[in-house]
Every structure is written in structure tokens, then in C-alpha cells.
Amino acid sequence: DVQMTQSPSSVSASVGDRVTITCRASQGISSWLAWYQQKPGKAPKLLIYAASSLQSGVPSRFSGTGSGTDFTLTISSLQPEDFATYYCQKANGFPWTFGQGTKVEIK
């Protein structure tokens, strides 16, 4: 099975900071990658699909890049509501494995 590895596991940042999260697949997955945001006690929310397509209603400060094995989620200017845990997920072939998550915390 393809393994998904996120880094870092956590990041401390301030409002207005640029934050970058990386997701690496153990085998190439083309652009079949999604990013989610999850806040405590809530269901995940789709941010990015197909590696770089912004889901409807998601602020443009979120962006995704990458293909093959290396992917990046960038928050261009961190807002108070962005403090959450972020997950990547491969979206082709089963299992649709998630990364282990990256917690974005307030510095």
C-alpha cells in the first residue's frame, strides 16, 4: 500500500504567517491528492482536491501544489480560524490513505 507522510507533525505560527505543510507519497499518485482541515470535535473539511484545485467556498489563502510523490499545502497568511489539524489523503486506488496529520498551533 502507498504510505502518506506529512511533515512537520506540528507547527507553531502567528497570525499573518505563511505556513507550508508537506505530504510525501511512498509511490507516485499523479495529482490524486486531497487536503482537509479538521477542528476539534468537528468533521474534516475538504480544502484542496486534485492536488491544486480549491474546493468551493475555501478562502484563496489556501493553495496546493505538487504531483507524483511530493505535495505542499500553503496558507499564505494565517488567520485565527486556521488553527487546526490538516490531513493529506491519496485519492486513487484503495486504500485511500491519510497522512498522520499536521497540527497548526498558535505561537
Added chain:
Amino acid sequence: EVLLVESGGGLVQPGGSLRLSCAASGFTFSNYNMNWVRQAPGKGLEWISYISGRSSSIYYADSVKGRFTISRDNANNSLFLQMNSLRAEDTAVYYCARVFTGGYDYWGQGTLVTVSS
């Protein structure tokens, strides 16, 4: 408005069974593939099962294969997960999620399953 509402969670003893349901509304249910995803307390997300719109394709994670069965009733806009031979490590919040192009665009609120004696 798209809504997914899970039910059926609760406390069950090891070796027991539970049947989870997910009631869908606000979209043509039969047109969408569906999944179950779970999250153990304080842990990350784990995909556990997929079913296509017409139930022609079904997949399971190795961790639940042979114990869990996914099904759907398109006439009643419902998704199910029959869970047998439950173990302590199956304790988690279980979410149903709708498949979008390369991701899950709608999720339910989750239902908690606790396996404990």
C-alpha cells in the same frame, strides 16, 4: 442542502456487533460513491470502506476486512456499516463521507463507537 447524518453508535462489548447508518439528503444519493472513515480518540483519520453508487464496487481496509460490511439502500438514501467481532481498537468516531472528484466533499457529524467490557 447536502446533509449526512450518522446514527447507531454506542457502547458494545468486545466481540459484539453494531450497525451504523448514514441518512443522506439534499442530493441524488445513487449518483455518488460513499465511504466510511473513522478516527480513534486523539488519533488521525483512517479510511475503512468504500461503496460505489450502484454497489458494484466495494473495498475495505485490511483492519476491518472480514468483520465489517458496507451496504447502501438507494431507495431510502441510506448508507450502512455492519460491524461484527468488534475489538477495543475499533473504538472511534465513525464518519460517512461523500466522494467528490478526488476527495470527500461532505461529511457527517460522526457517531461514536466504544468497544469495552
